Amino acid sequence: MNSKILATLVLSAFVFTAALAHEFWLEAPRFRLQPGDTVNVHTFIGADFKGEPWTTKAAKIQCLTRFGPTPGDSTDLTPKNATDTDTFRTGFTFARPGTHIVLLQSTSSFIELPADQFTAYLREEGLDYALKLRQENDQMAQPGRETYRRCAKTLIQVGEAGATAAVTDSACRHVYGLPLELVPEQNPYRLAADKALTVRVLRAGRPAFGAAVQVWQRQPGGLPTTHFTTRANQNGRILLRLSGPGPYLLAAVDMSAAPAKLRARADWQSTWASLTFAGPAATARLPTKH
Template sequence: MQYRLFCSLLSAGLAVAAAPALSHEFWIEPEKYQVESGEPVTARLRNGELFKGAEQPYLDHRIARFEVMQAGSAAPYAGRMGDMPAFTSGIAQDGLAVIIHQTRPQRLVYETWEDFQTFADHKGFGDIPARHRALGLPEAGFAEQYTRFAKALVAVGQGAGSDLPVGLETEIVALDNPYTGNPAQGLPVQVLYQGRPRPHAQIEIFAKAPDAGVTVTTLPAEAQGKAVIPVLPGHRYLLDAVVLRPAPVGQDYAWESLWADLTFAVPPR
């Protein structure tokens, strides 16, 4: 029975991974964004749209990095194959905890140019037709490799502390603490790519209200990759920024996308 259940979970995870995700996000969704001192932290991995998605099991062959960082020190996390939620851990230290998850690269094939164009336009790459033609690539039947770089901010106890760059190839760093800052001033963030500011990156903002309604907006970062995200008390947020680059020479895929995601909540008043 347990073996059959594990196989079902594995098949479900692979089926989602193999589907043409196009503009689907991947994120870490804590069960509670604020926990009491000594209370376990539980978080789910999700893939979907509009801040709603299918839960993904813990599958170690799909994970490149899974860690928890507090006060600038990161500790690896290891779950059990098939675990859902994928993350359950006791975090002894009070403060801001940053859950970090990097997937191993996966691929999808675009059977039509329209699918790729739709994805590229949605993520802010309006120059994609010219770039594609300049590389001499076919307009159908080409592959994209994609990797997800997700972070989630959880307040343990009072939740004091700061997010920091964690060395992901691309990431979104919160420059203030959403649990201790002033929401009226917004949340400043910075988009990084290969450790450096990513100028003019498009940030997609998914805001989930207390009634579970979701609004979606986009905001361009400035020249140093920084932006101030408008936030409201009692809301949960998913931020997304995508790098799209040509595949290295000699690879059997045409494009490579790197997805940076950050989830957090703003406490109610």
């Protein structure tokens, strides 16, 4: 094969795989708000914690909800009976002091990749189980037919974290039953700098042993975003040290055999999960209302 053609094919496969592997997350203009603020919580997709707007199509949203720091305090913006031309709202009012969570689950989408690109994608994302099954079932030469869905959560602090009771942490530490979910066991807004934060990775509510978790931290002053990968232990936990105010993006992906109802279009089902929040900031000040 001509070397130029080969180089082009390799580059195309790399670019395609990188595009497919872009993370998805939720992010408000500010992670710290005053009681009563109304802000849009945006959906982003991109690499290295730099993103573009994901979509405006309401039909792509299976769930979009805010949960407040006290039981019963919630806002559901999930579109109802959406058509392909409908858009969805992202403006939430954060009335009560405490830590709020906004979560989104997308509907399923489908894609088919040539065999070599699918293999490269599995290796890039650390999806060892799916790769092992393809090897054992002699499927390495077959295209990868996949259905994928996205689950994103963001934590937003309303009022000063130190001024609110610990009971207002309950929303951020709650398990919401997403198919793949990142659940902090401490409130990052109440941690001191360099203290440990443990996060559970849950697959269908159970510990996702060995799951690869990507961690990004934006740096102040225009410094490069930091990134590393860690894996969940036997209890599905990862351990982090919050070295600065962030914000932080945690992301994980899981792949398993597609459910029977989707087998006509897909052999595999992937689920992409993310969690965003700001870290401890003892000197952080809330914006002043005018």
